[in-house]
Amino acid sequence: MTKSSKGQNIELDLDRVAANGLLSRRHLLSAALGGAGLAMARPVIGQEPGINLEIPAWSKTPGPGTSPYGNRSAHAQLERQSGFGNPLYPGGGASRSPLQHLQGTITPNSLHFERHHAGIPAIDPAGHKLVIHGLVHQPLVFDYEDLLKYQMVSKIYFLECSGNSGALLYGGNPDGTAQSLHGLVSCAEWTGIPLSALLEEAGLLPEARWIAAVGADAASMGRSIPLDKAMDDSLLALFQNGEPVRPEQGYPMRLFNPGWEGNTSVKWLTQIKVTRNPLQFRDETSKYTDTLPDRTSLQFTFPMDVKSLITSPSGQMRVTQGDIYRVTGIAWSGAGSIRRVEVSADGGQTWGDALIESQQLDKALVRFSIPWKWNGAPAVLQSRATDSAGNVQPTRDAVIAAKGTINRYHNPCIQSWGVNTAGEVTNVYV
Ligand SMILES: Nc1nc2c(c(=O)[nH]1)N[C@H]1C(S)=C(S)[C@@H](COP(=O)(O)O)O[C@H]1N2
Numbered sequence: 001m002t003k004s005s006k007g008q009n010i011e012l013d014l015d016r017v018a019a020n021g022l023l024s025r026r027h028l029l030s031a032a033l034g035g036a037g038l039a040m041a042r043p044v045i046g047q048e049p050g051i052n053l054e055i056p057a058w059s060k061t062p063g064p065g066t067s068p069y070g071n072r073s074a075h076a077q078l079e080r081q082s083g084f085g086n087p088l089y090p091g092g093g094a095s096r097s098p099l100q101h102l103q104g105t106i107t108p109n110s111l112h113f114e115r116h117h118a119g120i121p122a123i124d125p126a127g128h129k130l131v132i133h134g135l136v137h138q139p140l141v142f143d144y145e146d147l148l149k150y151q152m153v154s155k156i157y158f159l160e161c162s163g164n165s166g167a168l169l170y171g172g173n174p175d176g177t178a179q180s181l182h183g184l185v186s187c188a189e190w191t192g193i194p195l196s197a198l199l200e201e202a203g204l205l206p207e208a209r210w211i212a213a214v215g216a217d218a219a220s221m222g223r224s225i226p227l228d229k230a231m232d233d234s235l236l237a238l239f240q241n242g243e244p245v246r247p248e249q250g251y252p253m254r255l256f257n258p259g260w261e262g263n264t265s266v267k268w269l270t271q272i273k274v275t276r277n278p279l280q281f282r283d284e285t286s287k288y289t290d291t292l293p294d295r296t297s298l299q300f301t302f303p304m305d306v307k308s309l310i311t312s313p314s315g316q317m318r319v320t321q322g323d324i325y326r327v328t329g330i331a332w333s334g335a336g337s338i339r340r341v342e343v344s345a346d347g348g349q350t351w352g353d354a355l356i357e358s359q360q361l362d363k364a365l366v367r368f369s370i371p372w373k374w375n376g377a378p379a380v381l382q383s384r385a386t387d388s389a390g391n392v393q394p395t396r397d398a399v400i401a402a403k404g405t406i407n408r409y410h411n412p413c414i415q416s417w418g419v420n421t422a423g424e425v426t427n428v429y430v
């Protein structure tokens with residue numbers, strides 16, 4: 001980054017856009033363009049030792065050559081974080097993406113979150129079949145190799161478990177991180193066959209209204225999907241970020257319902273039955289229903305709400321007084337694209353508009369940032385997203401007022417990261 005032409009006096013010129021040190025996103029923009037932005041690089045003053053362009057050791061001898069499968073730098077090791085297993089559900093559980101260490105919007109396949117109800121089946125694609133039957137003119141069976149011959153589409157979409165962020169409704173978790181609290185969301189380019197093409201090939205009967213999708217795992221996980229969705233943008237996904245869908249994500253094929261709760265995107269898909277009514281699977285009756293304070297439950301709450309989250313600075317990080325930070329995070333909505341992300345450093349009293357750094361695709365993550373100077377006083381960092389349908393991300397109080405705390409699913413509430421006078425960042429509730 002280039003040094004500001006305004007040199008040491010830059011502080012005087014910073015536009016403050018909200019209380020407690022939030023600065024105009026224009027500073028990040030203009031710095032990138034080489035203008036009078038924030039100078040993050042250290043200026044070279046005179047003959048400073050260490051910048052005499054000495055050749056480092058790694059430049060003096062050739063390194064190892066090519067390899068069949070690439071890996072991350074030993075200096076950049078990232079890991080998924082697994083929850084506790086339950087002996088009653090062998091292979092069941094979830095692992096979370098390390099959101100606080102990722103940038104951009106695409107989740108590397110090895111770090112995509114996982115949620116399995118009975119572990120990962122060891123499927124040989126040569127023995128796997130996809131059957132479409134029920135209310136169709138002609139039941140069909142597809143082999144993996146057959147499916148590879150179809151025209152495909154590639155789309156970038158987020159996937160979020162509807163249980164993501166549920167812990168926030170209960171309070172606690174002062175040591176929570178972006179990963180532990182919100183890591184059940186990831187984003188990838190999914191390549192596959194529009195489900196509508198396969199359903200049309202089978203030929204829908206006039207009374208068809210739903211499809212029932214079932215996986216080949218030991219949980220035989222099934223979900224009912226309205227036919228309108230299946231004919232709109234549902235995919236039979238075969239590839240994930242360019243390579244075959246990973247075993248954890250449903251190899252050799254999964255259903256993918258863009259913008260909808262992760263559970264509906266049935267992995268290891270082996271059966272689609274076209275029906276008149278939903279089949280009332282376990283995962284849409286005893287699970288994945290939202291129980292309200294009066295003990296009635298909402299069923300089939302499919303779309304994921306508009307949501308955002310600051311990933312840095314975030315839980316268990318530390319900031320230094322006087323330093324300027326690129327506050328950054330992710331935002332997404334199951335209802336369309338992200339149009340605006342605001343950031344507050346005073347617990348939601350004043351807000352400044354963040355810069356959207358990425359493309360603003362439908363039902364995909366966006367990356368946002370805003371510069372912030374920590375002045376040493378207690379602060380509460382929050383972000384608030386607005387989507388193309390005009391939905392604004394709600395506060396935690398608003399979510400609890402609307403749906404209570406019996407329900408654990410579909411919590412899109414604003415995350416608050418508290419900064420104490422020591423610079424420690426923790427999960428707080430305001
Ligand atoms: N067959 C099958 N499909 C499944 C599941 C499962 O356990 N079995 N888990 C569901 C849940 S709850 C979620 S959130 C997503 C998780 O997808 P991922 O593991 O690729 O992130 O898959 C869904 N599809």
Ligand SMILES: [Mo]
Pocket residue numbers: 115160161162163262263
């Ligand atoms: Mo899920």
